[in-house]
Amino acid sequence: MDETVCGHVLEGVSFSAAVEGRCSVRRFLPEAVPRDHIRAMVACATRAANAGNAQCWQFVAVEDEATRRAMAAAVDTALDEVAAWPECAGRAADVKTVRAYATFFAAAPVVVAVCVLPYESRGDQLLRLRGLSREDHDRLRQRPDLQSIGAAVQLLCTAAHAMGYGSCWMTAPVIAAPAIEELLGVEADARLAAVVPVGRPAGRPRRGPRRPIDDVLEFR
Template sequence: MELRNVIESRASVREFSTEEVCNDDLREMVRLAHLAPSVNNSQPWRFVAIKNRLLLEDMAAAVHTRILEMLPDGEDDERRRAKDQVDWFSTFFGKAPAVIAVLSRPYEAIVDCTLSDTLLSHDAMNAMRGHPDIESIGAAVENLLLAAEDMGYGACWLSGPLVAREELERLLDVSEPWRLAAMVAVGKPASTHRQREKKPLDEVFELVA
């Protein structure tokens, strides 16, 4: 598929068929994600592809438990519906054929060695730079999503599960300096999907000549 067609057809898919995602396809998705640009070519990422059903169920259960702790039951139907919606959107990955956990590590620039002579901390400098490590992860995840679409799979980028980051990192045996940055659910779509309507281009584009 041509790149433009892949971009225009990509959509977030949250319901999948039971068809397995083969290991070679997961590896190819990650290979293409790994070609993304990153700050100073630091490539501050690792990708963990998970197909183990028990592990995925445990991960989803950990997120569900955390959401119950964070969002106590409300007294009205609207609050309960909102809580149920947050829970579903954060835990549906437990039924996906595969999930790719994206790990990141802090970016350390050449300028960081001079910070000891200033009042700026590493975190403050990173914030001033717009968190280039997280920007790099975003580029890699976009490559991953487009690769999945091009290969006939559906995928969805998740941040909701990170409310249970510590529990998920423990289940995945993630240790410093690595941190769980995002998750991508992958599988064959259960039904046809199309991209949701976007804002008019004139609403988001400005040309300064």
């Protein structure tokens, strides 16, 4: 499936309506999402600007309910382990909040797991020669691989909204990355970067406020 499908499904949707109307949706109707709609959303995602056009992403659309439940169970297990750390004593309320924001994806009819594949630019290779620490390297590079994933996920969520679906960009489930990667059988060097539940919204989601433009934009 190529951009033609993406264009067909999204025909007539205005850019500003798609961008301004999107918001995070955390409750979904059980109605299935047709595969060609998922393909169109992911086709849009892959139009994202990305470092070196390496397209260092892999998308796994999880329709199977048992697999979605197993993914959420893996997140629960990972959070149980964190909650048992002595450092987290007395933080039960925080763990409960994180759990709520990390596991609701299982109830969506489809969950797109977004994985990042290894990416090393020429610039990375040059810096690597110097043997910089990870922190110093990242200070000079700021993870173009993960920035590429972010660009794709934003487009995926915006396309979903333009097609009448709700979605939520989630990284909290990444706490169970090793278990989820194994459950999904992704390539050995693919790393879970985000999880995006998609479905028709249950209820009317609310758009979050934004800081005024003059607070975030400066001219020099």
